[in-house]
Amino acid sequence: MMRSLLVRGMLVGIAAAGAALLIAWLYGEPQVGHAIAFEEAKAHAAHEGHEPEVVSRGVQKTAGLITAMAVYGVALGGLFSIAFAFAYGRLGRLGARATAALVALAGFVAVELVPFLKYPATPPAVGNPGTIGSRTALYFCMVALGILATTAAVIVCRRLVPRVGVWNAVTASTAGFAVVVAVVYRVTPRPDAIPEHFPATVLWDFRVASLGVQLVLWATIGLLFGYLTERAFARHPSRVAVPANA
Amino acid sequence: MAQQAVPSASPATPAARPAPLPLRVPVREILPWAVLAAVLGVVLIYFVGAEQGATSLFGGTWVHEFTHDGRHLLGFPCH
Numbered sequence: 001m002m003r004s005l006l007v008r009g010m011l012v013g014i015a016a017a018g019a020a021l022l023i024a025w026l027y028g029e030p031q032v033g034h035a036i037a038f039e040e041a042k043a044h045a046a047h048e049g050h051e052p053e054v055v056s057r058g059v060q061k062t063a064g065l066i067t068a069m070a071v072y073g074v075a076l077g078g079l080f081s082i083a084f085a086f087a088y089g090r091l092g093r094l095g096a097r098a099t100a101a102l103v104a105l106a107g108f109v110a111v112e113l114v115p116f117l118k119y120p121a122t123p124p125a126v127g128n129p130g131t132i133g134s135r136t137a138l139y140f141c142m143v144a145l146g147i148l149a150t151t152a153a154v155i156v157c158r159r160l161v162p163r164v165g166v167w168n169a170v171t172a173s174t175a176g177f178a179v180v181v182a183v184v185y186r187v188t189p190r191p192d193a194i195p196e197h198f199p200a201t202v203l204w205d206f207r208v209a210s211l212g213v214q215l216v217l218w219a220t221i222g223l224l225f226g227y228l229t230e231r232a233f234a235r236h237p238s239r240v241a242v243p244a245n246a
Numbered sequence: 247m248a249q250q251a252v253p254s255a256s257p258a259t260p261a262a263r264p265a266p267l268p269l270r271v272p273v274r275e276i277l278p279w280a281v282l283a284a285v286l287g288v289v290l291i292y293f294v295g296a297e298q299g300a301t302s303l304f305g306g307t308w309v310h311e312f313t314h315d316g317r318h319l320l321g322f323p324c325h
Binding site for chain 1: 269270271273275276279280283284286287290291293294295296299300301306307308311312313314315316317318319320321322323324325
């Protein structure tokens with residue numbers, strides 16, 4: 001059971017990485033190109049030497065991006081299948097498709113949206129290299145906060161459902177989640193350094209593209225995993241281990 | 247008559263339970279996989295997202311430069 005879920009999760013992660021790769025090439029790479037052109041024009045104006053290329057732009061755009069996406073997709077898909085195994089049969093009477101879609105939505109909010117709204121993706125040339133350490137630490141702390149707050153909201157929601165009903169429980173736990181995140185946003189520092197004259201449209205388009213890449217990744221994982229799992233459960237109902245009330 | 251504790255023991259009467267609850271995977275069956283997947287997943291995401299940026303396990307900048315575009319577009323702080 002776990003084996004088939006995990007294998008399916010990792011394969012779906014690869015497929016999702018493929019879909020996200022298309023978005024990255026179509027919408028993200030042009031903005032990365034603009035940002036690098038800005039960086040080079042600035043270095044040229046300051047009479048700094050050309051930075052030696054360890055990996056060429058062509059490799060970064062193709063093999064490098066494909067590898068990064070594929071590895072990230074497999075890791076995310078595997079972790080998603082574990083989260084699905086915990087959630088399935090424990091969220092009321094939701095079936096496989098609805099459970100997978102909800103887990104993907106929660107995962108997107110926890111791992112991408114919560115950190116993104118405070119520490120959005122930055123194109124090359126944006127961000128002070130001197131603060132990379134603190135920015136990385138803050139970013140991963142925000143990911144951890146997103147995961148903890150989302151998990152807490154789901155647990156509280158499940159406890160509230162028998163007392164106040166599904167609608168009220170979801171509303172109350174979502175509001176509590178929003179308050180926690182909003183308070184943390186207010187008190188955390190913002191070490192974002194945008195260089196002077198960096199084009200605002202490039203920054204905006206890059207960030208929308210980055211959000212789009214993550215949205216497509218999570219949506220594909222959630223919907224495809226749900227579809228395949230529902231189909232597999234319908235074919236082999238006996239392979240599911242124990243009844244829900246056990 | 248005592249009710250049967252295990253519903254699957256009576257396959258002759260499938261119509262008796264029209265809307266069965268979805269079946270669960272027991273937590274003790276998930277846990278070892280969860281630990282393994284979490285550890286491997288974190289290592290993989292670290293190499294895509296952060297190696298040779300804020301911290302460096304290997305010398306040089308090759309991993310950073312190779313995963314450069316993915317790192318920016320997936321939203322990790324890069325440089």
